[in-house]
Amino acid sequence: RPAVVTRTLTELTGPRRGVVELPVRLMWSSDRTFDLADPDQLLWMYENVLRESTRADDLRTLIDGRTLRRVWPLLNLPRGVRQAWEARHRGLRAA
Incomplete structure (x- = not known):
């Protein structure tokens, strides 16, 4: 399946701090919470x-x-995901 990539990086407005719980559709594990610190x-x-x-x-x-x-x-991303993001957002290549 092809990677989903947003048109711009500025539209990515997710949290920068705190604890985030991923929905089951993104992570099937019972421990789906992440402390961004x-x-x-x-x-x-x-x-x-x-x-x-x-x-x-x-x-x-x-x-x-x-x-x-x-x-x-x-x-650590699959090659296809990394390539799709870097093709759309060339600045990521230099990061």
Whole structure:
């Protein structure tokens, strides 16, 4: 399935702090909560959302564009997901 990518990074207005619980459609595990103050949990959440999302609305509400730019080089993503995002948002390649 092709990766879902938003048109702009500025439309990604998800939380920058706090605890986030992902919906079951994005993470099937019973432990779906992530403390964004913990760098490892933040990366794990972003990886799951970017990999599993089938709707741009999920991306808009769960991912923050500034944070995504900052952590982009650290994310462990499937090649297709990374390529789709970098093709649309060329600035991520340089991040």
